Amino acid sequence: MPSKYRPPAVLALFLDPQKLLDAVKAVKDKGYRGLDAYTPYPVHGLSEALGLKISWMPRVTKTGFFVGAGLGFTLEAWTMAWAWPLNIAGKPFISVPAYMPVTFESGILIAGISTFCAVLIAARLRPAPNFHNIDDSITNDRFGLYVPVRPYESGNVQTLLKELGAEEVRDLA
Amino acid sequence: MHAHEETIEIANPGPAVFPARVRSLLLASTALGVAVFVAALLIDPQRAWYSFLVNYLFFLVLGVGGAFLVALEYITSATWTVVFRRLPEAASAYLPAAFLLGIVLLIGVPHIYPWAAPGFSFATSSKNFWFSMPFYSARSLITLAGWVIFAWWFQNNSTKQDTNPGQLLPRKTFGKPPTIRGRVAAGFIVFFGYSFTIVFIDWVMSLEPQWYTNMWGPYGFAGLFEASLALTLFFTVLFRRHHMFGGAVRDYHYVDLARIVHAFSIFMVYIGFAQYLLVWYANFREETVYFHERLVGGWGVVFMFLLFAKWVLPFCILMNQKVRTNETVLLVMSGLIVVAEWVDCYWMIMPPIHKAFYFPNWVELGVFLGFLGIFGLLATRYLSKHALVPIGDPKFLASVAGRYL
Numbered sequence: 001m002p003s004k005y006r007p008p009a010v011l012a013l014f015l016d017p018q019k020l021l022d023a024v025k026a027v028k029d030k031g032y033r034g035l036d037a038y039t040p041y042p043v044h045g046l047s048e049a050l051g052l053k054i055s056w057m058p059r060v061t062k063t064g065f066f067v068g069a070g071l072g073f074t075l076e077a078w079t080m081a082w083a084w085p086l087n088i089a090g091k092p093f094i095s096v097p098a099y100m101p102v103t104f105e106s107g108i109l110i111a112g113i114s115t116f117c118a119v120l121i122a123a124r125l126r127p128a129p130n131f132h133n134i135d136d137s138i139t140n141d142r143f144g145l146y147v148p149v150r151p152y153e154s155g156n157v158q159t160l161l162k163e164l165g166a167e168e169v170r171d172l173a
Numbered sequence: 174m175h176a177h178e179e180t181i182e183i184a185n186p187g188p189a190v191f192p193a194r195v196r197s198l199l200l201a202s203t204a205l206g207v208a209v210f211v212a213a214l215l216i217d218p219q220r221a222w223y224s225f226l227v228n229y230l231f232f233l234v235l236g237v238g239g240a241f242l243v244a245l246e247y248i249t250s251a252t253w254t255v256v257f258r259r260l261p262e263a264a265s266a267y268l269p270a271a272f273l274l275g276i277v278l279l280i281g282v283p284h285i286y287p288w289a290a291p292g293f294s295f296a297t298s299s300k301n302f303w304f305s306m307p308f309y310s311a312r313s314l315i316t317l318a319g320w321v322i323f324a325w326w327f328q329n330n331s332t333k334q335d336t337n338p339g340q341l342l343p344r345k346t347f348g349k350p351p352t353i354r355g356r357v358a359a360g361f362i363v364f365f366g367y368s369f370t371i372v373f374i375d376w377v378m379s380l381e382p383q384w385y386t387n388m389w390g391p392y393g394f395a396g397l398f399e400a401s402l403a404l405t406l407f408f409t410v411l412f413r414r415h416h417m418f419g420g421a422v423r424d425y426h427y428v429d430l431a432r433i434v435h436a437f438s439i440f441m442v443y444i445g446f447a448q449y450l451l452v453w454y455a456n457f458r459e460e461t462v463y464f465h466e467r468l469v470g471g472w473g474v475v476f477m478f479l480l481f482a483k484w485v486l487p488f489c490i491l492m493n494q495k496v497r498t499n500e501t502v503l504l505v506m507s508g509l510i511v512v513a514e515w516v517d518c519y520w521m522i523m524p525p526i527h528k529a530f531y532f533p534n535w536v537e538l539g540v541f542l543g544f545l546g547i548f549g550l551l552a553t554r555y556l557s558k559h560a561l562v563p564i565g566d567p568k569f570l571a572s573v574a575g576r577y578l
Contacts, residue, residue, distance in 0.1 A: 018576075044575070044576075044577065045575070054494070089454075089456060097449070097450050097453055097454070098450070098454060100446065100450070101450075
């Protein structure tokens with residue numbers, strides 16, 4: 001199977017999210033950059049420790065909400081007031097309070113679906129036959145720290161991560 | 174989860190120290206309120222009792238809301254609220270006074286409620302029984318007494334930890350049976366759910382004796398929850414600005430509090446709109462009377478103010494993560510929500526006697542100052558008797574460090 005080029009890196013697996021957080025800080029203090037972390041669930045304070053910027057994903061959600069809400073309102077106005085006007089209890093054809101639940105729900109629906117798709121695209125989680133998981137245990141009970149290194153640094157970084165409490169340290173090549 | 178050891182140096186900030194003028198201002202405010210109330214009773218008893226009810230309800234909501242927030246922390250074994258728990262506890266220290274003032278309110282019942290007027294009779298005998306004075310008084314007093322006892326237990330249980338650190342451990346891990354603290358909190362929440370709905374119907378909804386809605390309890394509860402959280406946020410920011418927490422409260426506590434205020438501003442509009450939509454859609458005369466009175470004659474402006482102050486502004490402004498650590502914005506937004514809760518009480522209670530919008534006058538403001546004085550005196554007394562942060566709580570350091578797991 002043709003394998004893509006992978007930059008040299010070290011993967012450390014921790015049992016405890018707190019140790020991962022401390023390791024991120026320690027490794028950053030040593031001057032290593034481009035760190036990444038793989039965790040089975042979101043860890044408080046990890047994105048701050050990694051120095052990640054605020055994600056652009058909320059904007060997708062916001063846009064999705066307004067598009068969805070607008071579509072929902074338009075659909076109701078079109079069906080209830082234009083395509084087949086119905087006089088219900090003498091209310092106006094476009095009666096905003098009655099339209100609110102559908103507007104709200106369609107906004108939520110489109111916001112949710114568009115965020116879901118945007119996350120899949122942004123994280124490159126599309127189905128791929130040659131997808132290679134970095135380690136199966138990071139989806140279960142391990143907290144992985146990925147440190148890009150130059151090949152000659154690998155030994156030092158492995159020792160450092162071992163000292164920081166990693167259960168397992170491995171070269172990724 | 175393994176406990177992580179990180180040295181956090183937190184000196185016990187000790188009891189809150191308030192400037193001497195705070196106490197004298199609160200005493201003066203109480204005296205002024207009593208004087209205004211007595212004067213108003215002589216001039217126009219109905220108006221005096223209505224403004225008494227508005228202010229009584231507002232401060233009662235804040236008081237019992239404090240007890241509710243504490244119970245919520247115990248029942249969910251939350252960590253993040255530990256650091257500022259003394260503030261809701263201090264709010265609930267007002268409840269004994271609310272019990273006594275509740276007895277005063279019972280004297281005013283004939284002046285306030287149409288069903289208490291001589292000759293009034295409901296269509297059904299069960300309703301007549303429900304609104305008979307002995308049953309009515311018993312419900313109010315049992316409810317208030319229950320809240321006082323629960324709030325006292327929570328305060329006592331919490332302050333005992335200051336001298337015996339680590340005692341009365343809350344539930345530490347999942348799967349273990351809850352401690353006595355969690356059990357009492359669960360009991361309080363069940364009692365609170367029923368009793369608050371009943372007294373809120375008795376005190377406010379019965380102002381329109383023929384009108385009813387099934388969303389009444391949730392509506393009052395949503396306002397209570399949002400206002401109590403906002404009050405906690407307001408004083409957390411205020412006290413931290415004056416360096417009273419000794420470094421225990423940090424920026425991420427602001428973020429979390431602002432986030433929950435934001436969330437429950439949505440809950441408030443959800444409940445309010447759910448109540449409004451069904452009445453508006455069904456359009457039955459016996460149901461729309463409530464909203465009709467509260468939307469025409471200038472009261473519609475108050476309704477729009479409530480919509481903006483309780484939902485639109487908090488929702489749009491507190492959504493931004495950066496704004497959630499800006500003290501000025503937090504003070505303005507949480508203050509606005511608390512004010513809006515008072516306006517909500519005013520908007521729910523006043524329209525039956527003022528068909529056109531009626532701006533709060535010296536009676537309402539004077540009685541408000543009286544209640545504010547009593548509330549403030551009891552709350553500051555509680556805070557200056559006990560440490561301002563629950564220093565002996567086993568989860569205290571985790572709460573300070575922001576380790577909520």
